[in-house]
Amino acid sequence: MGTLRVVWPFVGRARELEDVMSALTGPNGKGAALVGPAGVGKTRLADEVVARLEKTGFTVRRCYATVATSSIPFGALAAMLPADMRTANPLGRAVEHLLAEPQPLAIVVDDAHLLDDASIGMLHHVIRQELARVLVTSRPGERTELWQEGLLRRYALGVLSRAESDELLERALDGPVDSRSSTLLWSGSAGNPLYLRELVVSGRALGSLRAINGIWSWHGAIELGGRLGELVQENLGRLEPSHRLALELLAYSEPVELDLLASLVREEALDDLETRALIQVESSGRRTVVRLGHPLYGSLLRATCPALRAQAHQRALAAGLEATGARRREDLMRIATWRLDGGSPISLDLLAAAAEQAWAARDVTLAERLCRAAVDAGGLERVGHVFGEVLMYGRAPHEAEATLADVMSGALSAADLSRLGATRSLNLYFGLGDADAAAAVLDSVDVPGLPADLRDWLWVVRILQAAERGPVAPVLESSYRQMAPHLSIFLRRIRATCFLNAGRYREVDEEIDACEAEAAALALDDEPSAWPNSSTPRMRCFALAFSGRLSEAESLALKMDDTSFDELDITGTTSLYSLLSFCARMRGHGSHALRLAREACPRTADNHLIFDTIGLASLAASAALCGDTGLAADALARAEQARRPAWRLTGTTVSLARSWVVAAAGDVRAAADAAMAAADECAELGMHSCEAMALHDAARFGVDTSLRLAALTSTMDDAMTSAYAAHATALAHASPTVLEATATDFLRLGATLYAAEALASAARLHRTQGNVRAASQASARQALLMRDFDGVRTPALRVDGLTHLTRRQVEVARLATSGLTNQQIAEKLHTSKRTVDNHLHAIYGVLGVTGRDELRTVLGPP
Structure with a gap:
């Protein structure tokens, strides 16, 4: 990786840069003021303006106001003024000196809010008399004369998006x-x-x-340390004791209810802090809450708060919240945390209840901490079921097994044993990949006399494990069983997963709709854990992508990524980024796909869980597509190591990736064999969605899979599988015109990579058949599609002899098909009309067309 640059890139202020340049260089411009809080990039924007001014011929004089110069007449401007300033008429002497400067002249002043009165007066005169253009940077609310009087155009700079x-x-x-x-x-x-x-x-x-x-x-x-700590401390400024108390309490509690904070500090202090923007008061539902003005304030305050005082703050917060009745659901978690950190006594009942709430809220770190505190207090039996699940998510399946086995060895009721047994079985299966042990635990706790809900829950766990073992069809049949509504939701999720694997995408949507409707009707705040169930929105994403609705899948996945997942939600993170990487590969965006696949991978080589195989397989396929054979082989080896025999359905992702890793190494025949083996593996499990992908890959590697794909379209009526079958059939029959039609179908679905491959094959066949014009046209369409490709390498695209337009010819051709005249194209490309005429003449010759109508027919819509 490159070293960190001394001057950071200029980002996010393009519009402001153009506006400020207009204010400084325009016919009616006098200057501009960049106004904003510290650190938002006023000086960085001024740097860019100065560079542009100098390039346009301005003489730039720059000075910096400071606290030290604020009480000295002309102190900040001294560097640009004459040494022999006359005391009788200093302003006149200063202006006289400026007029001797090379023109045009621009004066740039940083931190103008620290200017002395004499300097302000001089700038007034310079601006009014138009002796120079002036640019200043300033904090808001200070020394506003320059823009409030209309002398300078004011530009407010906020934080970056x-x-x-x-x-x-x-x-x-x-x-x-x-x-x-x-x-x-x-x-x-x-x-x-x-x-x-x-x-x-x-x-x-x-x-x-x-x-x-x-x-x-x-x-x-x-x-916080070094320069960063100094900057944050500078923004906090000097604090009165009451102000520091309020800020330190916030540092250990934000966001906190205004009523609770006001019960512990003076209201006048809160008013002052809000005025200084050191705190923010905002509405949150029915509550009014308070936050610190910046997240780093909390880091600094916690780092500088003495330990005993920090404990006292947290004890006060816990007592204050308890005094209000602790009515909200998360209040127990906050009280427990403050009591632990404050060193005050805490009951086992509170720890256990808070741990359950933390786990229901999927705060894995807090849930683990509270569970460990309960275990230290002798309450392993109270939190064992939660602790086991927390450890699974925390990548500690071996510790989870030891903990759950320890709890279950105690004297427990049959009902408690069955609850713990279900959790332990899930960990054994999905955490450790031990199917036999998982089944044995379930058998041992599934005893007569259990309540109906517990019996049904054990059944759900069995079906969930069967859905991973496969085949799909028997699991679908078994999952139709009457049970309590809150458990029926889990069966619907399992059925949706099975329909997804079977390639029955419409039924996936129907099952998800029903599942979400039932959950909404029950108003479930939390549910029994069925780790590692994929959530219904994630399954919908995959159904959309696999069926050829890539844009919808990407949009939903990105929305979920913005709102739903924390760093320890391994199922969500891995699934979403693997899906997005899959879509990027289909679009020919190889480098982007590789980056997304890296996001999906585990950050540790230890304790691989079931979804790690998906992430590693995605990385292997993406690296292979980009031609990074070393990374592809390494990722595939790690995926094979992570894979467990019990994880049969998930493991097929490794088999699908293997063919591409082999192809990247140059052995296309072996890649075809690997793709066919993956297709057979998927067919045995009833995973027709992945079977169709593997058969299509095999066709791209030269195997005739048209009959098998055509057979799949009888049960899979989605557009993508139909396009797979059409592509394989056209390749098998060596039909270039059908390949071109297939390319259009793939392009409509967003699968640009497959469209380009189909056109590459069509061009080759046209050329073999002696149809040079058709070959050139197909090749040109391929070139247009590939203009946005990034690092993609596939066997179908590694053919020699293709005729490509140059990048500039592609631009001209695309603009011509959009309806622009040659003159308009020339203006848009900043070139001459004659050059455009020559480009179009060359394009017509390459493509074998005679005008724009034929060009539009060949290239398709812009």
Whole structure:
């Protein structure tokens, strides 16, 4: 990876840059004021403006106001004024000196809110007399004369958006940043570019921010130190004792109810802090809550708060919340946490209840901490069922097994044993891949006399494991059983998964709709855990993608990624990023697919869980598509190591990836054999969705799979499987015109890679059959499709002799088909009409067409 640049990239202020340049160089412009809080990039934008001004011929004089110069007449401007300033008429002498400067002249002043009165007066005169163009940066609310009087055009600068922050981060690091880390840095900086820069600098210096497998990742908590700590302390300023008390209480509780905080500090202090923007008061549902003005304030306050005082704060918060009755669901978690951190006594009942609430809220870290505290207090039996599930999610399936076995060895009722046994069986199956042990545990706790709900829950666990063993059809039949509504939802989820695997995508949607309707009717706040059930929205994403609705799948997946998952939701993270990587591969975006696949992979080589096989297989396939044979082979080997015999259906993703890893190494015949083996494996399990993909891959590697794919279309009526079958049939019959029609079908679905491959095959066949014009036309369409491809390599695209248009010819051709005249094209491309005429003449010759109508027919709609 590249080294961190001294000057960070300029990101996210393009519109402001153009507006400020217009205010400085336009015919009626006098200057501009960049106004915003510290760290939002005022000086960085001024740097860009200065660079542009100098390129346009301006003489730029830049000065910096400081606290030290604020009481000295002309103190900040001294560097640009004459040494022999006359005391009788200093302003006149200063203006006289400026007029001697090379023209045009621009004066740039940083931190103008610290200017002395004499300097302000001089700038007034310069601006009014139009002796120079003036640009200043300033904090809001201070020394506003320059823009409030209409002398300068004011531009308010706020924080960067999330997208702008991510772009700045990745450009500064010269590489991609994983989503968890970019979210952490976005939250820590709150869009403030200066804070982001210092976080990156300190993170790299401390080793918290480092690149692994080409992806930058943050490790551990954010720690304030060095320049970053100084900046945050500077923004906090000098604090009165009452103000510090309020901020420290917030640092250990935010967001916290205004009523609770007001019961512990003076209201006047809160008013002052809100006025200074050190706290934010906002509505949250029916409550009014208070937050710190910036996330890093909390980090600094916690780091500098003495230990005994911190404990006292947390005891006070716990007592204050208890005094209100602790009516909200999350209140027990907060009280338990504050009591633990405050060193005050805490009952086992409170720990157990808080642990259950933390787990229901999927706060894995807090749930584990509360469980361990309960175990230390001798309450293993009270929290054993929660602790086991927490350890599964925390990548500690062996510890989960030991813990659950320990709990179950005690004197427990049959009902308690059955609950714990269900959890233990899930861990044994999906965490450790031990199907026999998982079944034995279920058999041991499935005894006569259990309540109906528990009997049904054990049945759900059996069906869930059977759905992973396969085949699909028997599981579908077994899953139709009457049981309590809250458990029936789990059976619907299992059926939806089976329909997805069977390629019955309409029934997936129907089952998910029914599942979500039942859950809404029950108003379930939490459910018995059925780890690792995929949530219904994730299954809907896969059904959309597999059936050829790529854009809808990507849109839903990105929406879920923004709102649903934390860093420990391994099933969600792996599934979503694997799906997005799959879609990117279909579109020919190889590098993007590889990046997404890296996100889906486990960050550790230890304790691989079932979904790790999906992430590693996705990485292997994406690396192979990009031609990175080393990474592809390594990822495939790790996927094979992670795979367990019990995980038969999930393991097919490894088999599907294997053929592409072999193909990337150059052995297309062996790749075809691997694809056919994967297709047979999927067929045996009734996984027709993956069988269709494998058969299509085999066809792309040269095997005639047209009859098997055509047979699948009788039960799979989705557009993508039909396109697979048409592609395989056209290849088998060596029909270039059908291949071109298939390309159109793939393009309509968004599968641009397959469309380009079909056109490549059509061009080759046309050329073999002596139809040079048709070959050139197909080849040109292929070139247009591939203009946005990124690092993609497949056997079908590695053919020599294709006739391609140049990149500029592609641009001209596309603009011509959009209806623009040659003159309009020339203006858009900043070239001459004659050059456009020559390009179009060359394009017509390559494609064998005589005009725009034929060009539009050949290339399709723009």
